[in-house]
Amino acid sequence: MSIDNLISDLLVAIGEDRDREGLLETPARVRKAYLNELFIGYSQDPADCFKTFDSDTYDQMVLLKDIEFCSCCEHHMLPFFGKAHIAYIPDKKIIGISKLARLLEVFSRRLQIQERIGEQVTSALMEYLQPIGAACIIEAAHLCMRMRGVGKQNSVMVTSSLKGNFLQKSGSGYAAREELMRLIK
Numbered sequence: 001m002s003i004d005n006l007i008s009d010l011l012v013a014i015g016e017d018r019d020r021e022g023l024l025e026t027p028a029r030v031r032k033a034y035l036n037e038l039f040i041g042y043s044q045d046p047a048d049c050f051k052t053f054d055s056d057t058y059d060q061m062v063l064l065k066d067i068e069f070c071s072c073c074e075h076h077m078l079p080f081f082g083k084a085h086i087a088y089i090p091d092k093k094i095i096g097i098s099k100l101a102r103l104l105e106v107f108s109r110r111l112q113i114q115e116r117i118g119e120q121v122t123s124a125l126m127e128y129l130q131p132i133g134a135a136c137i138i139e140a141a142h143l144c145m146r147m148r149g150v151g152k153q154n155s156v157m158v159t160s161s162l163k164g165n166f167l168q169k170s171g172s173g174y175a176a177r178e179e180l181m182r183l184i185k
C-alpha cells in the first residue's frame with residue numbers, strides 16, 4: 001500500500017478531483033513530506049544522540065531553551081508547534097548541547113501528544129546520561145484547537161516533565177527547579 005495511492009484516494013474521499021492540475025503531484029509531495037520531514041523520527045534512534053563525554057567536575061545545570069519544534073498530534077494528524085526548554089543536571093556524563101535539540105527532533109517528528117514528547121525526552125536523558133535530574137518544558141499551539149472551531153484561538157498548552165531531583169519538594173532539587181523556572185521565563 002503506497003502513500004501515493006492512499007493520498008490519491010483521500011483526495012477523492014474529501015470531494016476533490018484528483019486529476020486537476022494542482023493536485024497531480026500532491027500524493028508524491030505528501031509522501032516526501034511525511035517520510036523526509038514530518039515523520040522522519042520513526043527511522044531515527046534516540047541512542048544516536050548520546051555520544052557522551054565524561055565530566056567529573058561539571059555539576060551545574062545545563063539548559064537549552066527556546067528550541068523551536070513542530071510535531072503532529074496523533075488525534076487529528078494536525079501540526080502543533082512552539083518551543084521546548086530542555087535541562088539536566090549532569091552527574092558524570094554530558095553530551096554536546098546541540099544533541100538536546102536533536103533528541104527533541106527524534107521524538108517530535110512522529111505522531112505525538114505534547115505530554116509524551118516531554119516524557120520521552122526526559123526518559124532518554126535519564127537512561128543514557130544518568131543525570132541528577134532532567135526536565136523538559138514545552139509550550140505549543142495546536143492547530144487542531146485553532147482550526148476546528150473549538151474557540152481557543154490563542155491558547156498555548158504548557159507541559160512539564162520533571163525527573164530526578166527536579167521533583168524534590170525541598171533542598172537542592174527544589175532550588176534547581178526554581179532556578180530553571182526563572183531561567184526560562
Ligand SMILES: [Zn+2]
Pocket residue numbers: 073074075076077078142144145
Ligand atoms: Zn489534535
